Amino acid sequence: MPAFDLHAALDGHDRVFLAFSGGKESVVLAHMLEPWRDRVTLLWTNTGHMAPHMVEFVRAYSERFRLVELAPASLMGFWRDSGIPSEVVPTANASGDRLPRIAAWQACCAVNRTQPKVDHLARYGAPCAYVHGQRRDDPLIPTWEQRYPENVEAIAPLWEWAEADVMAYIARHGLALPAQYGEGYRDSLECIVCPAPMTAQRMAYLRRAYPEAAETAAQAMRVVLQETERAAIAIAEVICAEK
Ligand code: SF4
Incomplete structure (x- = not known):
């Protein structure tokens, strides 16, 4: 796996924050940061809709690290006022000209998962390192540049790692992961x-473990599909009329 000099990256930082979700990358990073544990604080955004077994998993880390639990204003408030998070967004539903509103899922994640951490770092105010688990090849992670407060130096030790590198590190060090990793879905379940973004594996796991939440997600997907279909049909009708 690609080497990263964490010693050099953390040199001169008395305070280190780690973006912690209980997902595989954050578990790897917490393990890598064990030697600096006295100066590390885990920052976790509890969206209020995280899988209960993951909430338990994350809170258990407070036995070894300082853990700060943050929360967004209201995830469901965002869905209501800004839109259902989706990969596909008809513009009329994005602007609110047509209801229900639908929003890019990246915007929902930025407001409800990332922003509480950014706000905490800004409130902290003093120079600090912010270690996060973004990887270059993760298709589910927004690639826009995060606007960190000026007091923050962002560090991404896993940027060049592939998913296989992450899993190999976990296997080599015998690190525990939340239950879904052994049951067909190998990612975090923060909401x-x-x-969105939904996969067949994620839905299959949710239907087994959290059927009510799976139905809420499915219903939201049906609404997005219906609205997207309407917008697509309107385009198709224009194209067909041109012939
Ligand atoms: S995981 Fe989904 S519901 Fe949760 S913040 Fe991101 S887009 Fe919104």
């Missing part, structure tokens, strides 16, 4: 009601 079990989230309809």
Whole structure:
């Protein structure tokens, strides 16, 4: 796996924050940061809709690290006022000209998962390192540049790692992961009601473990499909009329 000099990156930083979700990358990073444990604080955004077994998993880390639990204003408030998070967004539903509103899921994640951490770092105010688990090849992670407060130096030790590198590190060090990793879905579950980005593996796991949340996500996907279909049909009708 690609080497990263964490010693050099953390040199001169008395305070280190780690973006912690209980997902595989954050578990790897917490393990890598064990030697600096006295100066590390885990920052976790509890969206209020995280899988309960993951909430338990994350809170257990407070036995070894300082853990700060943050929360967004209201995930469901965002869905209501800004839109259901989706991969596909008809513009009329994005602007609110047509209801229900639908929003890019990246915007929902930015407001409800990332922003509480950014706000905490800004409130902290003093120079600090912010270690996060973004990887270059993760298709589910927004690639826009995060606007960190000026007091923050962002560090991404896993940027060049592939998913296989992450899993190999976990296997080599015998690190525990939340239950879903052994049950067909190998990612974090920070919002079990989230309809996007959805995969067959995620939905299959949710239907077994959290059927009510799976139905909420499915219903949101049906709404998005219906609205997207309407917008697509309108385009198709224009194209067909041209012939
Ligand atoms: S995981 Fe889904 S519901 Fe949760 S913040 Fe991101 S887009 Fe919103």
